[in-house]
Structures are given as C-alpha cells and as structure tokens.
Amino acid sequence: MWAATARTRDAIDALPFVRGLGDGSLDRDRFAYYMTQDALYLRGFARALASAAAKAPNGEEIAFFAKAAHDAIVVEGALHEDQVGRVADEAEPSPTCNAYTSYVLSVAHTQGYPELVAAVLPCFWVYADVGERLMAKAGELADHAYGEWIATYADEEFAQATEQAKAIADRQAAAADPGTVARMREAFHRATTYEWMFWDAAWRREAWAH
Numbered sequence: 106m107w108a109a110t111a112r113t114r115d116a117i118d119a120l121p122f123v124r125g126l127g128d129g130s131l132d133r134d135r136f137a138y139y140m141t142q143d144a145l146y147l148r149g150f151a152r153a154l155a156s157a158a159a160k161a162p163n164g165e166e167i168a169f170f171a172k173a174a175h176d177a178i179v180v181e182g183a184l185h186e187d188q189v190g191r192v193a194d195e196a197e198p199s200p201t202c203n204a205y206t207s208y209v210l211s212v213a214h215t216q217g218y219p220e221l222v223a224a225v226l227p228c229f230w231v232y233a234d235v236g237e238r239l240m241a242k243a244g245e246l247a248d249h250a251y252g253e254w255i256a257t258y259a260d261e262e263f264a265q266a267t268e269q270a271k272a273i274a275d276r277q278a279a280a281a282d283p284g285t286v287a288r289m290r291e292a293f294h295r296a297t298t299y300e301w302m303f304w305d306a307a308w309r310r311e312a313w314a315h
C-alpha cells in the first residue's frame with residue numbers, strides 16, 4: 106500500500122510548506138494558519154480514532170486507538186498551545202480541513218474496521234515519515250524555528266505507534282476479502298492525498314469562496 110503512494114509522498118516532500126518547515130524558512134503566518142486548521146482537524150480526527158477503538162476486535166487494539174484519540178487531543182493540543190496559543194472558538198475549518206475530517210468520519214460511520222484502519226493510517230505514517238526526514242536535515246533543534254514540531258513527529262514513541270498502526274492494518278488486510286482490501290487501498294490512498302492537500306491548503310491559506 107505504501108509503495109502505491111510513493112508519488113504522493115514525493116509530492117509531499119516537494120511542497121513549499123514542508124520544505125520551509127524543514128529549513129525553518131516558513132513564514133509564521135502560514136504556520137499559524139496550519140496550526141489553527143490542524144487543531145480543528147485533530148478534534149474531528151480524534152472522533153474517528155475513538156470510533157476505531159469502538160470497532161476494534163481486541164483489547165490491545167481498543168487501547169491503541171483510544172490512546173491515539175487521547176494523544177491527538179492532549180499531546181498535539183499541547184504542541185499547538187505552545188506554538189500558537191489557544192485556538193479561537195470562532196475559527197472555521199477550511200474546505201480541505203472540512204473535507205479530510207468529513208471523509209474519515211464518513212468511513213468511520215459507513216464502513217468497517219479494516220477500511221477505517223486504512224483511512225487513519227496515513228495520519229501516522231506520513232507524519233512519522235516527514236518528521237524523520239526533516240529531523241535528519243534539521244541539525245540542532247533548539248536553534249530551529251520549527252524544532253518543537255519536528256521533535257514531536259520524529260519522536261521514538263511516535264515511531265512505535267506508527268509501527269503498531271501499520272501492523273494492525275497489515276493484519277486486517279491479510280484476513281480481508283478482496284473487496285475489503287480494495288476499499289482499504291482506496292481509503293489509504295485518499296487519506297494520503299488529503300495529507301498533501303492539507304499542507305498545500307496552508308501554503309495557499311485556503312479560504313471559502315463565500
């Protein structure tokens with residue numbers, strides 16, 4: 106599945122937003138827009154993770170997704186408050202933020218556990234992948250404008266959570282019928298594309314036309 110998204114991942118690395126995050130040259134306004142949209146995304150995404158916990162077949166996977174839902178709000182929420190302060194209650198999700206969260210929530214509500222696992226996997230995998238790559242290039246994080254962001258996603262514990270999410274998806278795919286596997290691939294691919302769109306939207310400071 107990961108191999109099928111190689112083009113999208115190359116496109117993510119090439120995004121001006123991601124390059125600027127890596128070398129510290131990204132302007133603060135675009136970063137603040139991204140963090141505000143991300144806070145709105147995390148609230149919806151945490152609900153999808155909680156749904157995955159509700160659908161999970163065993164205690165280990167219930168605990169994994171329930172902790173991921175918790176971390177999406179608490180751990181990443183702390184990063185947000187450090188970086189941009191509390192998100193204003195009146196902040197409105199952008200079209201892309203709305204589309205991505207609505208998409209994962211629609212999978213949560215209309216499809217099964219295997220498809221939902223595939224839909225939430227890029228959120229872990231893309232961020233661990235980008236975090237690791239930016240870390241390798243970043244040098245001393247204390248002197249880096251976006252060091253705290255990079256440290257959050259290059260973290261070893263986060264890498265382990267990503268491995269666990271991949272293992273769960275692999276087990277589900279191995280036991281699934283061909284129709285379910287096809288829907289898992291589609292969900293994985295679409296969510297990976299939404300990850301690209303999310304950064305691109307922040308670069309463009311995307312807004313609603315009306």
Ligand SMILES: Cc1ncc(C[n+]2csc(CCO)c2C)c(N)n1
Nearest residue numbers: 143146150173176177228229232303
């Ligand atoms: C657009 C967007 N995509 C992925 C993440 C990363 N992320 C969100 S929730 C979660 C699981 C619990 O930590 C992870 C890894 C993000 N912040 N913003």
